[in-house]
Amino acid sequence: MRLAITGADGFLGWHVRVLARALGWPRPATVTRADLVDPAAVAAAVKGADVVLHLAGVNRGDADDVVAGNVEPARSLAEGLRRCGEPPRRVVYANSVQAGNGTVYGSAKAAAAELLATAAGGDHEFVDVRLPNLYGEHGRPFYNSVVATFCRLLADGAEPEVREDRELDLVHVLDAAAHLTGTTLQGPWDPAMPALRTRVALLRDRLAMFAGVYAGGEIPPLRDRHDVRLFNTYRSHRFPERGPVPLPRHRDARGDLVEAVKAHGGGGQTFSSTSRPGVIRGQHFHLAKVERFVVLRGRAQINLRRVDGTGTVRFAVDGSEPAFVDMPTMWAHNIVNVGSEELVTLFWTNELFDPARPDTWAEAVDRPGRAAAGVA
Template identity: 70%
Template structure:
């Protein structure tokens, strides 16, 4: 277990790094803000004693080419100067570089220059060339085409493809695992397996997922990349698309409720009873798709995004069954708010594996700082 410091902790990659650290049970990282980086003495003070590794994630990805280039170089200069003034520096700097480094563009050449500057800071450098990253809560029109397409689809639009080319996409949790330096787990792979797909094919795949999911049906999820693309899309649907009413059919015999229609892939269904006032949950998942449907009684489903403070609440009842799908990286719980026993159906997209449960305990009502949370 290492003690880390992180630049760019409030960005897309930074948030996912902090979520994975939370799941691993590692200490909260020391955060170096851009204001901190402007003062080499402050950087040295924060890094002196007890910090094993610095993850340099801060960067400038969008803007005027000259500003993008200058910004990436400046951030590296500032961190390198702070490291040089550190009497007891970290053992290693891990740099979130880009596969575009040195490709002749202002951005690519600036990323390559930043790597050389960090290599000259007197600390071992792990220069990680990252491809296009995608994942939950990426910023549309900024982080990736995946985020843009997902947001457009979630808002009822259709993605526009202006130029088709092959993309090499890596899920951001895999990138976080590579940067942190942890072995393969149930929900991450530091080898960063990539999805190679054309822009048009990506738009078509996400469009098909969205069309199937619009009524609550689960699209075919044959592999981990499909699951992660689906989770990314769902992150842009939450919370506006929930709860979703379920079809009900009644006759003289009673009622029938269609709770899950899955078009392909694994899955497991189970039911529970919960006594009045009792809580279930208080955890989050990194990759698992999980559905709650209350069939009898009344309850409240509460959710909070990891490292955020706001708690969202959904009152639900078996009198009018609805589905609420738990977004990945959101802590959630279910509380029986009625006077009678609660009956709930749960569905997940994978068979439960006690050795890799993808269930990370954390209270929903925990007081967390929202200052570093990524905006959706």
């Protein structure tokens, strides 16, 4: 699938790029903000694409900014599509359920949809997807969603305030990405976009419970897929500031005992590995799986890089002072034995390993490349 994306650096755009990475699709072409002021540049960027995803837009701001930030990019994309000598088969617009509701934002989203629908004509299919509230990893607080705002406040030790206890339908952003791209492949995503219906106060209490249990290094109860994804969203706001977390060591005449994982409401799967000096394990990322590393003997370095990012986070860990590091979702990670003796590492995941759906996508931390399903 050859994708071209507007708004590729935004919250939804990044998750679309992560999904494309996991599926092994070519790197999406991006239509930048600079391109969107030049229809000729737009035409060049979308030429040859199978699908154009129009994700660019403005959620918040004064009325003029909201109107301009949604209507003008759509107008420029529409003109670029008209000029394109090799137009895409399909144009998909990430619209909102608020479109046409009479608000400034809703009216701007509806106007953008009309511009794109008119430009489609008979050259390509136009798909208008009205998305509900999206949440997920690395959302922007006070902008993308109330989930991101609550997670940021809780991560900072503040208590979120509920100003209006209304009902919400929440969809994980990776499910929205799967729906927009039309993928039929199975994985840790659901293109049907199953929604969590909740109230704002209940959402706040649920996230506060996660934060309270996780503050002590314990894993909260993860009863369903939304619990897992909400917990992963909260964890994304704790990383990388929360690095290796020391574990209590109980020592007596018999030796040492270290409590590596305490999971409330579920067991998951625990396994261990040994690694010779210089050996690298990992080199992959997960989309939904919660995974913990604990070095019990030897010295290691844990390296992480956000998918499609460039900066690398590195943690030194030593079995003489056991600590856990939880792998954030959508970050490529590995563990390297940097010592002179055998490395013994304990791993825990919140789910049993399923070879048919491993949620393990190969990607080198220090050599960004095309991802493919596999287990390291």
